[in-house]
Amino acid sequence: MSKKLQDKVAIVTGSGRGIGRGIALRLAQDGATVVVADINADNVKKVAEEIKALGARTLAMVTDVTKEADVQKLVDTTVAEFGKLDIMVANAGIANIKMSIEMTADEWDKIFAVNCRGVFICDTVAARQMIKQGHKGTMGSGGRIINCASIAAHSGFSILAAYSASKFAVRGFTQALAKELGPHKITVNAYCPGIVGTDMWGLIDEKMGPYLGMGKGEVLKEYTKLITAGTVGVPEEVACFVSYLASSDADYMTGQSVMIDGGIVMN
Template sequence: MSTIHGKVALVTGGGRGIGRAIALRLADDGADIALVDTNERNIEAVAAEIRERGKKATTVVADVSSRQQLYDAVDHAESALGGFDIMVNNAGIAQVQPLSAVTEAEVRTILGVNLEGVLWGIQAAAKKFKERNQPGKIINASSIAGHDGFAMLGVYSATKFAVRALTQAAAKEYAADGITVNSYCPGIVGTDMWVEIDERFAELTGALKGATYKQYVEGIALGRAETPDDVAGFVSYLASPDADYMTGQSPIIDGGLIYR
């Protein structure tokens, strides 16, 4: 029997890429899954995959930058699936822009998703765990860009550094309630987000399409790009009892690109 059999997990940004992989892996490991995304078609498709695996799934169309929408999503997950145990604050967006050109609107948008979305998710999950008088796990999406600031990804990097700070603070604040808070820091993952990043680098620098992605991948010690499943396997560990004694940490899982 899986170590998270019978648990309920909510995954934001669960409609594609890393979020989809995390949702499917947690379902394979025994959890029922609530999926949150702005794209209804995507999360309904992932929910169907989860049900084909014999697990329950429910969906909520919500914008994680809205505090109330995230609180409502957590309430829905509990009522629809009969519990609430694991919160994965995975939703995030990229932004490739030199610092000199970043606009107020761009900053507000990326802070809303990457920073506020994690903060509201932490709040909502911790509140629910305490209401239920039970321990819980909160797992946040940071990045290697939360350990190293990357040129042309300055504001994105700043949001991911901020996720590490929230993770550490929340771990300290909620430890006495039996709630652990950790982050995962992927590297160069072959997803639609990296296609968008590569295309934007091409626009700004004149590089050929695919060249930026190739350059980064060539620096990975294990010799290949990361897959969403690589990330999902680590998140599964963080969600399991094997990680019960781990809190406030933001480990890198990048195949050997940056080292800490």
């Protein structure tokens, strides 16, 4: 595998498992130094050990993305340890599987705290550091900000209303921030996974079943019928696209939220 991210320093939030772990490992394979950030201490240590085994530099940081002080510490520690920050992947996110009329306002707020507030904090703290570092005059040379959205950012899903709304917000913020940071040569894009074989989709399958009169595994099987490619995705397939966004190959791409879903939602 090419070392296209050699000498780059990346932070990946929510990288203790699932898609975030896949992204962290892929960026490390591409030559980047990867800071593993997650709210689960055991998970960050495990992923950091996997990255070390690949021969890449890494750091494990327990981080709550809803707390600005945590994210500031994350960025400051990264810069103190490795000298700079080139790539911020704001991947951390949660879901709540409920009908809207059954959801409390506090449950709604929790989804937005992680999925929107967390992205806002990670992006802006990273952007201030990137601006301080300067750029070389070419697009992308100022840094890369990469957000986790979803196919639910393009088409709202029932029983996932709060999640869908939060991801629509990420998509809109990605567009606006790309315009604001363009003069600083920082690109801002988002990746939009579909159905990926992770713990989150296991939870969706389990919690959505009773609403649809389906047993365990049946919801995932039914949703898989929507996938043109015919199979559920894996984290590595999403990570491939994030690798592209993090590289110089994506210099001319900003403000985009691209679906990696095997052909469920097509625009």
